[in-house]
Amino acid sequence: MTEFQEYGFHGANLSRIAQRAGIAKGTIYLYYDSKEALFLAAVGKHVVSIMGESEAQVDVPGGTTKELLIHFLRGMYNRFVDSEAQAVFRILIAEGDRMPEVMRDYHAMTVQRGTTLLSKILERGVARGEVRPGSVVRMPHVLMAPTVFFAVHDMMFKNVKPVDFDSFFEAHIDMLMNGCLID
Amino acid sequence: MTEFQEYGFHGANLSRIAQRAGIAKGTIYLYYDSKEALFLAAVGKHVVSIMGESEAQVDVPGGTTKELLIHFLRGMYNRFVDSEAQAVFRILIAEGDRMPEVMRDYHAMTVQRGTTLLSKILERGVARGEVRPGSVVRMPHVLMAPTVFFAVHDMMFKNVKPVDFDSFFEAHIDMLMNGCLID
Amino acid sequence: MTEFQEYGFHGANLSRIAQRAGIAKGTIYLYYDSKEALFLAAVGKHVVSIMGESEAQVDVPGGTTKELLIHFLRGMYNRFVDSEAQAVFRILIAEGDRMPEVMRDYHAMTVQRGTTLLSKILERGVARGEVRPGSVVRMPHVLMAPTVFFAVHDMMFKNVKPVDFDSFFEAHIDMLMNGCLID
Amino acid sequence: MTEFQEYGFHGANLSRIAQRAGIAKGTIYLYYDSKEALFLAAVGKHVVSIMGESEAQVDVPGGTTKELLIHFLRGMYNRFVDSEAQAVFRILIAEGDRMPEVMRDYHAMTVQRGTTLLSKILERGVARGEVRPGSVVRMPHVLMAPTVFFAVHDMMFKNVKPVDFDSFFEAHIDMLMNGCLID
DNA sequence: CATGAATGAGAATTCATTCAT
């Protein structure tokens, strides 16, 4: 994965991969039929391993809707901060076209899972009178958007102009609570 | 660019590029020293061309803060929906490491410019009493996050599960106006 | 042998050979030092096995010279029609250069043995007044030439334009009896 | 061709071929898509070039049937003695299976052409009363069989026990004139 | 200026051979 992430599929070099793995070049072919197969397996495996972690995150404890949201979103940020997760993310943006099934899986365990859980939290919140019903509840993607933005910004501009996580997270929570406008 | 976007830097093929451009392979070397130089030039040029368009967007007309925000954000979405802009975006995610200066430029004309403009709008809004001061105003990135999310989602999951733009945009605006929580 | 015949020496694959033999790849090396050694042993063994069969053919019963010749030549055709014998023949044509000793053996038990026996038959025929003395008796190769031609033609052109054996054999005998010219 | 003949298709080595040709490895791929394509082209071209020579041989001058046969057969021997022709012959025996069309061509310009011409000569001979009608006339393959035998013997056993050409040719002619039996 | 044939270093892949078990 590291190799694929650093160089992309075409740029990745099987000699280097073997070297990193501490095995001989030929050994790779005992386990994978081709570079492509290795690549797909590597990405697929990582995607699954992320799913595993995310499984744990889904099982949220009780609390106010605000607490639940904060807990959930912090979990998402944590996952995205992980460099392996970022590697998978980056490579799927770059090379996703060659692996539609992997993309389906990845979508299921990130966006799908995230929005489903958010929906539950929000709907329970609406029932409790803690959440204002409306288009945000129907499209909870916008609530998790800042996590993705942060990940992308981190990947791209870490060395240009990093964003302070705590401030960003605070603003994120602030926005989702009250928006920024006064009506 | 098309070639680089479709195959990545390593996967791109100079013969194919020459063919697409209707010139001979050797001719490329009259204008660029190497594949890398061509790549950087191509990306740089596209980044600049985006900057040009964005320049126009910056010059917003008057109106309420809400109207200004809607106008500005809609402009951002429009730019990201453009396939060329997405190509640049995607390639910078994938290969940004090899061109720090380009990344600096790209940051300047996207995040930097966007947040600067948002800051102006928001600060004017605060002065006008239309905007609630607080962490969002100090970190306007969270306001543009959904545009980036939408672009990323579009790039990755167009074929898996596309998100309806109008609903998304509506939710975005809804969130930034009031948040989703009732205090 | 099957493997070597199908793919030639270089094309033959030791994994496949082991598989066909129902043993592990490494086991081959308990019995043979190298691919080359295995090849030579396989060919040598097959050559010897052909010799064994040919031994039986040599012991011809009495009769007229014509009967003897027909009996002997029919035996040669029969041997060449056998697919294993053709396999050996083909592989020796293709790879004979790498095994001069095998070629010597093969020559001894095919051409040498055949011409020796033919000589005996012909000389007895001359003594009996059944055979016209002359250059054919001194070079009996020409009498067996059609058997080789038939084998080669069969190997090469079976699927292009096969030759009917019975007609060919009849013509062969006809020719050796009277030639085709009238003096 | 030399390379292919010496090592067979699998054993042939593109580096060596390039070296022999005095060009770089990559240059081959400007003209042929693959090793297989190069191989087929090489064999096909040689097969055609042989056809060209053989064309000339077909145009026989007048004379007695015996003279015509001697002239024609000598021509065949001459062609088979040529080392390039033997190379093609050998390689087609070894690798003919992979190129049915080439085999068809080769058959057409060797066996087909040879037997057709022989048939003409023999039928004219029958009409002239010089040739005994019978199965040999209907299957002239047996008349050219010794040429093939000689070629095969030469290829295989040159270094084991070469056959003297003049004696062989004499015996060949002797046989086709009178056979070897006295009736 | 432009070409595109030629180059050759480099990459993916294969496979005879070894060796710890």
Place this chain on the structure above:
DNA sequence: TATGAATGAATTCTCATTCAT
């Protein structure tokens, strides 16, 4: 004795780069 995972040299093929025209 037998295994088969591991090796790495060798091979086919690609492609950025050069240069004579």
